Amino acid sequence: MQGYIYPNEFELQWSLLIVLYPYITGLVAGAFILASLERVFNVKEVQPTYRLALLTALAFLLVAPLPLQAHLGHPERSYEIFLTPNRKSAMAMFGFVYAWYLTVVLLLEIWFEYRKDMVLWAREAVGWRRWLYYGLTLGATDLSDPSLKFDDAAGRWITVIGIPSAFLLHGYVGFIFGSVKANPWWSSVLMPVVFLFSAIVSGIALVLILYVVISLFRSRPVDMRCLDKLASFLFYAMIVDVSLEMLDFVHRLYESEESIDILSQMIESRLFISLIVLQLVLGTLIPLGFLGVFSPALHRGLARGSDELRRLIYLMSAVLVEIGIFSIRWNVVIGGQLFSKSLRGLTVYKVELLGLEGLATTLVLLALPFVILWVLVKVLPPWEEPAGLRRLDGV
Amino acid sequence: MKVPQQVARLGVVFAAAIAALLVARSFLVPETFGELGHYRAAAIDSIAAHPKKYAGHQECAACHDDLAAKRAAGNHRGVACEVCHGPQQAHVDAPLDVKPPAPRDRGFCPLCHAYNPSRPTGFPQIDPVAHNPLRPCITCHDPHAPVPPAVPEECSACHGQIARQKALSHHANLPCVTCHQVPQQHKVTPRVIRPTKPAERAFCGRCHAEGASGPAEAPRIDLAAHHPRYLCWQCHYPHYPETQ
Numbered sequence: 001m002q003g004y005i006y007p008n009e010f011e012l013q014w015s016l017l018i019v020l021y022p023y024i025t026g027l028v029a030g031a032f033i034l035a036s037l038e039r040v041f042n043v044k045e046v047q048p049t050y051r052l053a054l055l056t057a058l059a060f061l062l063v064a065p066l067p068l069q070a071h072l073g074h075p076e077r078s079y080e081i082f083l084t085p086n087r088k089s090a091m092a093m094f095g096f097v098y099a100w101y102l103t104v105v106l107l108l109e110i111w112f113e114y115r116k117d118m119v120l121w122a123r124e125a126v127g128w129r130r131w132l133y134y135g136l137t138l139g140a141t142d143l144s145d146p147s148l149k150f151d152d153a154a155g156r157w158i159t160v161i162g163i164p165s166a167f168l169l170h171g172y173v174g175f176i177f178g179s180v181k182a183n184p185w186w187s188s189v190l191m192p193v194v195f196l197f198s199a200i201v202s203g204i205a206l207v208l209i210l211y212v213v214i215s216l217f218r219s220r221p222v223d224m225r226c227l228d229k230l231a232s233f234l235f236y237a238m239i240v241d242v243s244l245e246m247l248d249f250v251h252r253l254y255e256s257e258e259s260i261d262i263l264s265q266m267i268e269s270r271l272f273i274s275l276i277v278l279q280l281v282l283g284t285l286i287p288l289g290f291l292g293v294f295s296p297a298l299h300r301g302l303a304r305g306s307d308e309l310r311r312l313i314y315l316m317s318a319v320l321v322e323i324g325i326f327s328i329r330w331n332v333v334i335g336g337q338l339f340s341k342s343l344r345g346l347t348v349y350k351v352e353l354l355g356l357e358g359l360a361t362t363l364v365l366l367a368l369p370f371v372i373l374w375v376l377v378k379v380l381p382p383w384e385e386p387a388g389l390r391r392l393d394g395v
Numbered sequence: 396m397k398v399p400q401q402v403a404r405l406g407v408v409f410a411a412a413i414a415a416l417l418v419a420r421s422f423l424v425p426e427t428f429g430e431l432g433h434y435r436a437a438a439i440d441s442i443a444a445h446p447k448k449y450a451g452h453q454e455c456a457a458c459h460d461d462l463a464a465k466r467a468a469g470n471h472r473g474v475a476c477e478v479c480h481g482p483q484q485a486h487v488d489a490p491l492d493v494k495p496p497a498p499r500d501r502g503f504c505p506l507c508h509a510y511n512p513s514r515p516t517g518f519p520q521i522d523p524v525a526h527n528p529l530r531p532c533i534t535c536h537d538p539h540a541p542v543p544p545a546v547p548e549e550c551s552a553c554h555g556q557i558a559r560q561k562a563l564s565h566h567a568n569l570p571c572v573t574c575h576q577v578p579q580q581h582k583v584t585p586r587v588i589r590p591t592k593p594a595e596r597a598f599c600g601r602c603h604a605e606g607a608s609g610p611a612e613a614p615r616i617d618l619a620a621h622h623p624r625y626l627c628w629q630c631h632y633p634h635y636p637e638t639q
Binding site: 086140146342 | 420
């Protein structure tokens with residue numbers, strides 16, 4: 001603690017879990033928007049990651065509410081917000097945005113995308129897997145031409161609806177922070193937009209990492225055209241994201257409201273590591289530099305490394321980006337609570353290790369989507385395989 | 396046109412889900428929900444049914460009328476009995492069996508009276524370390540009608556923050572009474588008898604205008620040219636004038 005703070009500001013109410021939550025929804029929205037590139041905008045190069053991106057979005061979306069649940073005093077009552085909707089509360093309505101996105105957008109899109117394969121798998125599998133796949137098709141086993149065409153058209157339409165929905169899903173998280181009038185660190189109309197673009201950045205980086213790592217484990221070659229494209233998109237998205245953040249920053253500096261002193265003190269002391277070092281230098285400048293030089297984003301690549309080198313650089317940049325985006329969430333959520341509303345003092349936040357809202361829970365919740373993704377990938381393999389191989393794998 | 400098989404199947408699933416939600420709603424939403432607002436109206440009754448812990452100070456007056464009257468006339472009229480004696484419904488129910496505690500030690504009163512800059516102007520504050528140490532507060536102040544045993548001499552007894560701030564400022568050497576005329580009664584009934592406050596720019600000009608007769612070390616300004624349309628204290632806090 002330093003300077004003067006009000007008694008109720010000593011302890012932070014929104015802990016590490018609330019940092020995790022926008023991070024995860026951001027990954028969902030970002031992964032989905034990447035998937036829709038292929039579908040709606042016909043970017044053929046990223047096709048190998050289309051299904052992977054959808055499954056990733058689903059895996060993370062399923063985990064997204066858990067940090068909130070763990071943060072609640074009475075998690076067992078949380079379903080009540082669905083039964084008695086409160087239209088005046090942004091937080092309460094978010095439950096419906098989530099439900100809409102999960103059921104109407106993501107599950108439907110995956111279902112239409114996989115229906116044909118599921119029918120085929122149901123035909124060739126035996127035992128309980130047969131029933132599993134049959135159940136998943138909901139009995140819609142018609143594989144006639146018009147029927148498959150319908151799947152395709154439906155998938156496309158859902159993606160078209162899905163893009164604004166994904167924007168809504170994550171823009172909403174930014175909206176909730178941005179509309180806290182009393183908090184000068186949060187209150188900004190740019191907040192939803194900044195959140196959204198950082199979400200896109202984190203989603204693309206995540207899919208890139210997953211694609212490279214999974215290919216490594218399956219000892220399949222990585223499609224370099226796809227990877228180059230992903231890296232370029234990552235670069236463009238980061239440019240937009242950084243510009244928006246700089247705009248926000250410069251705007252705050254120029255406005256110089258009375259909060260500016262305490263905020264700059266906070267950045268120089270409490271947030272120095274997470275904002276300057278992690279978010280700005282490691283999470284933004286270094287990856288931007290590497291991607292700018294090696295990816296074909298600018299003038300087909302300033303320097304053309306070997307495939308091997310580029311893979312490594314992309315992977316490293318993407319990991320740094322993920323760390324950077326996590327720091328962004330940290331800086332927003334924790335930063336917004338570190339300074340006193342008296343604008344005269346700063347408090348400190350110490351992460352607990354084992355408590356319900358501590359580091360251990362966070363790590364478990366971060367690992368969980370990967371476990372879910374692993375199961376999803378087993379059940380709904382996102383890659384086209386010769387049928388024989390699949391059976392040999394015992395999948 | 397024939398409805399595609401997919402739509403039919405999905406329709407069934409969604410219809411089932413929505414129906415399930417509606418059915419669940421009819422079971423799970425409490426009956427009195429929404430009667431009075433966005434909450435369960437019966438919650439009021441169930442909360443009212445909790446066992447009472449605080450009796451409220453009116454209850455105490457029924458038996459301790461002397462102390463109640465004393466408190467009501469004194470400076471602690473705004474501090475309820477149970478703030479100091481703890482929740483005492485049990486004592487009201489069985490006065491002879493349950494004895495309320497009384498906070499007689501020195502540590503208690505500073506919870507409200509220790510110096511803290513966020514307390515409002517004029518709230519009586521002391522420094523617990525320096526203020527008549529060692530003896531319990533109640534040896535000199537009656538808890539039910541506290542008065543200072545002697546009228547405080549220093550303004551800092553009640554205006555601690557201003558006094559401390561001024562002590563660090565360029566105005567440190569100016570006594571409060573250079574700028575405020577304080578009737579002696581202000582120290583006895585501060586809210587009723589109020590001191591004066593400077594009202595115009597010329598007041599500060601007595602020392603700061605060019606050619607003024609005040610102390611030589613006071614920096615001079617041209618009263619007519621120095622931000623003429625504002626009062627000085629719209630920019631300079633008089634008790635800490637270097638902040639602008």
